[in-house]
Amino acid sequence: MTAAVFFGCAFIAFGPAFSLFIFTIAKDPLRVIILIAGKANEGLAAISEEESSPISVREMAYVAGLGFGIMSGAFSMINTLSDSLGPGTVGMFGDSQYYFITSALMTLALTLLHTFWGVVFFDGCERKRWWVIVAVLCLHLVVSGLSLLNPLYVGSVPPVYVIMLLMAVWAFFSSGGSLHNLSLLWTCRKSNAETSS
């Protein structure tokens, strides 16, 4: 296994999460703290009741979800990555040759899924839509169950990505996005009613 495998898998698994971190979180120290110590949510929830809250519930949901996703991804992937730097042969005993790349892809999917689940879950709690919460939990179980199909990768990786895309759309709409916003984005026009997510 080579450095190419190491860097490739590392970037696949953690690239989007870290770019999200750098572009949306790193600038605001409060968000960094929530990312790491999500328990600050309660304290901040109290504060966000006030008029000028330092951080909105949606931001908190997003940041907490991303934090969970990064930690979950790191815990799944980091030992595998460190092994990929050392000597060895992949799939020596008839195992799949695609171990590293599929691990990286699954980690990426799970990281993003955790982020979206965080957003949707918080939204469900805020609006007291219990079916949302149940759906999020069930989807999580489904994704984990799909991973039980490994090493039959065709049965696990594409469905998980499909679910991830669906969740992305759901999270986008539940955090206030709309087709109108998207069209504004494409046409680069500013809108008065910009929703923040």
Added chain:
Amino acid sequence: MANTVEDIENNMATEAPVPSQNQHSEPGGTGVRSRGGGGGTAQNGQPPSTASQQRPAQVVEGDEDEDEELTLKYGAKHVIMLFVPVTLCMVVVVATIKSVSFYTQNDGQRLIYTPFPEDTDTLGERALNSVLNATIMISVIIVMTMVLVLLYKYRCYRVILGWLFLSSLLLLFFFSFIYLKEVFKTYNVAMDWITLAVIIWNFGVVGMVCIHWKGPLRLQQAYLIMISALMALVFIKYLPEWTAWLILAVISVYDLLAVLCPKGPLRILVETAQERNEPIFPALIYSSTMVWLVNMADTGLGHRPHTRKNSAETPVTEPESPAAPPPVVLGPAPLSPPEDDGGFTTNWVGQQEHQLGPLQSTEESRREIQQLPSARPPVMDDDDEERGVKLGLGDFIFYSMLVGKASAAASGDWNTTLACFVAILIGLCLTLLLLAIFKKALPALPISIFFGLVFYFATDNLVRPFMDQLALHQFYI
């Protein structure tokens, strides 16, 4: 121990006595000093309430809401300003542990403070030896703190300053030479003695200048992080495993007691310094805004706020010695690495005093600063937002030591290292949050070290086997 230093420093101003850890030099050596900086109290220099009582304009008196929000944002910024150096130090230590095998080898050497070996026949014997080792270490720390207090009480400033100087000298030259040598060995780099001598000489001299005198802020911070990492590495190498964990636990408890109990050598130190209206010798303190000290020296403004004191709320009325952490008690000079002086060595203080006139109320300023929630940034005349935070080097050292030990000892597992790292950051966050809430000096070690220890043992024994199996079959949860 380092923690105590911090506490001491912070505590110098604070009423809560800083655990003597800071003051006492680590058995391992200089580490004590640096540790002292961070010890115990929330470094941010939460001055004890006494300080606040002494200074009228201590606390920000804004609207409650604004105050809370400001505190939160302010606190958040300071927490981040501490996250980065703590993370850097831990990264350096973990990277070294994972690549340079010297620091994980058991050469059979031990520090004189931990004379009992741990490679015994029975577990019971091993446990007993580690308990004895930890006891000896803590006693040494307590004794060194007493010595420091006595020295300070009887005005033997030169001894303390000399000690600090020797400590940093030892650390910057000797330990970094060993480190460089081992790194070269690991990567099989050929190096001639002349080049090596030139490198070490420059590194050491610039380090001494930066730490004890003036220097660019980033360089100073970098040196402090480096010496904290060196100290942590020394501890990781020379403390046997069970002893190290025990020492971490005991030091956190000690820190907690020393900061929160009314009686203690550090408290006496602080009170003495307050009585005399003198600045306490700067110990090893990491400051994120030391640059103002340089400015102070240049401008000689008397009303510059003390670094310890931060605050917009408290108008600084007298020149304060920058970061006058309590004198770092290094303990036996050769054994303790001099890191204690988080940059504010006695020379520095001397310089300041010379230029600014007698520095006053270090403790007071410290208290004030400590009173302020969140790290206390040095007060700037103009900029409220640019306050820095201070953290004792002792805290750096102990945090890094925990994470380094986790990465060295845990079956080569990265999950454990990561878990300890996050645990320490969460502890630091919580400590600063508590500081903002209670507005008095709090020990910085206990929460982080407690979380770190819990996470280490839980992850290594419960999570690791589980995650190994999951990764083996590529199950994702």
